[in-house]
Amino acid sequence: MNKSYCIAVIAVMLLILSACESGGNLKMINRTSFPVYTSVDSDSVVTIEAGEDHVFKIDTDTQTFLTGEVKRNVPVWLVGHTFSLQDRETNEFVDETVVTIKAGKTLNVYLDPNRASIKIVNNSEHIVTLAEIWEIKPTSQTRVGVMEDIMPGESQWKRVNHVTPQNTFSYRLIVYLDGEDGYLEFGDYDTILAKDEQWLVNVYPFTE
Numbered sequence: 001m002n003k004s005y006c007i008a009v010i011a012v013m014l015l016i017l018s019a020c021e022s023g024g025n026l027k028m029i030n031r032t033s034f035p036v037y038t039s040v041d042s043d044s045v046v047t048i049e050a051g052e053d054h055v056f057k058i059d060t061d062t063q064t065f066l067t068g069e070v071k072r073n074v075p076v077w078l079v080g081h082t083f084s085l086q087d088r089e090t091n092e093f094v095d096e097t098v099v100t101i102k103a104g105k106t107l108n109v110y111l112d113p114n115r116a117s118i119k120i121v122n123n124s125e126h127i128v129t130l131a132e133i134w135e136i137k138p139t140s141q142t143r144v145g146v147m148e149d150i151m152p153g154e155s156q157w158k159r160v161n162h163v164t165p166q167n168t169f170s171y172r173l174i175v176y177l178d179g180e181d182g183y184l185e186f187g188d189y190d191t192i193l194a195k196d197e198q199w200l201v202n203v204y205p206f207t208e
Contacts, residue, residue: 023060025106026074026099029053032113033196034081041074048111060103070103081157082113082196093159113196118171119157122150124205126177133160134172136189141172150203162195173201180206 030036030048039045040056048054060072077096078085084093093115101107122128128150135144150156163169171193173186186201193199 024058024072024101024103026056026058026101026109027053027106028056028109028111030080030111032080032082032111034117034198036078036080036083036111038079039077055106058101060101072101073098074101078111080111081117081119081159081198082115083111084115084159086114115159116162116193116195117157117159117198118173118201119155119198120147120150120173120175120201120203121155122152122203124177124203125152126179126205127151128175128203129178130176132174133158134174136170136172157198160193162193162197168192171199175203177203177206182206
């Protein structure tokens with residue numbers, strides 16, 4: 001075996017090895033003002049704080065010049081205080097989707113705000129058994145969501161729609177405490193939420 005042949009064989013082997021790629025990356029960039037929570041490939045939930053990003057390393061088969069492009073579909077669960085996934089076909093908000101990861105590549109996902117939210121902090125000694133979210137317009141009032149069973153010292157949040165130039169409204173919150181008669185009322189016609197805004201409501205005990 002002559003020297004030139006050996007060099008050629010080594011060069012081919014190095015080319016094959018350099019062309020082998022296994023695994024890809026999914027990079028999520030949180031561009032909202034609040035945390036987002038995600039589980040990728042049915043793994044544990046990761047919190048991505050406002051303005052931060054996180055890279056998920058995804059296993060794939062090995063890609064070479066012989067196999068062609070290698071890719072894998074990966075399930076993703078993703079929610080944020082002011083972010084929701086949106087189904088392009090139905091135009092509805094969803095919490096789950098599937099992304100395609102290519103071997104040796106990084107998929108960047110930019111999480112831009114598209115919702116508002118309401119967050120309740122229960123500072124009382126009673127359970128918040130029910131909190132009704134009402135959308136208030138000049139000619140109508142519509143209950144658009146509820147939060148239930150918020151324990152003392154705990155909090156709960158819910159995504160809601162934000163106002164637009166074509167659709168202006170405000171929010172009212174009706175809160176019921178376990179063991180108390182009546183209810184607490186928060187918000188009014190001035191409680192208007194823009195995109196990427198959160199209405200923080202602190203619940204305290206009834207006063208005598």
